[in-house]
Amino acid sequence: MYKETNIRSIVKGISWRFIATGTTMSIVYVFFGNVELAVATGLLETIAKVGLYWGHEKVWQRIRWGRKRIEPFNLWFTGLPLSGKTTIADKVYEKLKKLDIPLERIDSKDVREMFPNAGFSREERNRHIKRIGHLIQTLQKNSVSTVCSFVSPYRESRKMIREMVKNNIVVYVKASMEICKKRDYKGVYEKALKNEIRNFTGISDVYEEPQHAEIVIDTEKISPDEAADIIVKYVKKHYVK
Known part of the structure; x- marks a missing residue:
């Protein structure tokens, strides 16, 4: 090509x-x-x-006639650690880039490296998510859409993002704890079970499943490529016509 x-x-x-x-x-x-x-x-x-x-x-x-502004949107991927959020979000980002729209990719790992002392208690996680919300707001003011992947285990933090940003699309990347453990190439679940990692979502901390997700992806039933196609199709239907 x-x-x-x-x-x-x-x-x-x-x-x-x-x-x-x-x-x-x-x-x-x-x-x-x-x-x-x-x-x-x-x-x-x-x-x-x-x-x-x-x-x-x-x-x-x-002349404004015939011109259509694409409203910025935010794809918010949430799910247990190793559920497949980052993999699917990366594929979605690459597919959406081909539509030639202003777009940014925000992943929890990259942001955590910028704020290493953010912490993992409930209060600290919520404060960290609020910080991401402000970042998305700034990008949206410049007509930039976002593809974000964060565990974001608490309903109040996801509700906060929904209230802060425009056109928020929650993508719940669903996978059982056993499947996540099998995918654990980093060994983080094993460390969490040994109490070497504190406040680990799904082990020593709760994950509150989304009740109002726009899209639910069961990674035990469909592949990352299939999931990406479903999500991109949704975005095209509602925001990029």
Whole structure:
């Protein structure tokens, strides 16, 4: 698969202008048999059309008719650790990028690295989620949509995000504890069971399942690719028409 580069597009535009101008000059010469007139007509036509095109574009930039603003949305992936949130969110992000809309990907791991002392108590988690909500608000003010993946185990924090941001879409990535343990390539569940990790969701801390999720993905029944297709289809239907 090849992608058109900017320089290729510019060269193609210039080459087409030469062909168009050459055609005009040839027609004038055929009808009038005058080389100087043909050259002058070709040059004037080129200058006139470049100017008219520039003016035409400027006028249409001011006309709002026929233009549709895409309202920013927020995809909020929630679920137990190792349920598949990040994997599916990454796939959704890549698919949505192809729609050429302003979009940012926010993952809990990346944000935690920026705020290593955020903590994992209920109060600290809620405060951390509120911080993410402010970030999403800032992006939405600039018409940027977001794809976020956070365990976000408490209903009050997810409710807070829904109230803070526009067009919030909760995606509950569902998986049983046993399945999550089998997927635990990091060994975090084992550490949590040994009390080496405190406030670990699903072991030493609660996960409150979403009651009003727009989309529920059961990762024990469908693949990440299938899940991504379902979510993208939902976004296209409601926000990117």
